[in-house]
Amino acid sequence: MSRSNELLQGTLDLLILKVLTPGPMHGLAIADRVRQLSEDVLRVNQSALYPALHRLEHQAWVKAEWGESENNRRAKFYSLTRAGHARLKTEEKSWERLSSAVHGVLRSV
Template sequence: MSRPSDLVQGTLDLLILKVVAREPMHGWAISQRIRQMSGDVLQVGQGALYPALHKLEQNGWLTAEWATSENNRRAKYYTLTAAGREALERETAGWERLSSAISLVVRAV
């Protein structure tokens, strides 16, 4: 299982923002979606997930509200804000620059 330290610093934020960009989601669904989309490679444990969610909320990139989930229980749903969308674009661009740079280095050797 992928521990938070295994993820490049700040990448978890990018993943969360990307996943939530499609529709409002609760924490469990976010972790499931990240695992699914990454083909079971990235498993975000709640140890990293929830602090990150609270931090993003405090930054004003996500808003949270309580709603009934698919199994009829109250769950906290996170929605991307306008500021969050801008942050997502910034982070995505940053990530692409970083990853292509890393691949250049890795392939050259």
């Protein structure tokens, strides 16, 4: 994994919340989905994924349930809570502010 592909600190939470919007997903699927949506640019460091998921769960932004995976194994599925949706909105806003600011700086010079 090249350095430029590493996720910016704090953006992992945002990506997880965003990816979970359509419906419940297990950890690996979240990692796959991030990679797929970013056209292979963003790769989730998988060992960092679970601490992040558990943190989000502890903060009650996602909830987890055990279910059956597509390959018929028992897997833990995460889904957004109401608080998680709200959180996603604020995170998205602050991300947009940040990125447009960075964008502005890059274009100005």
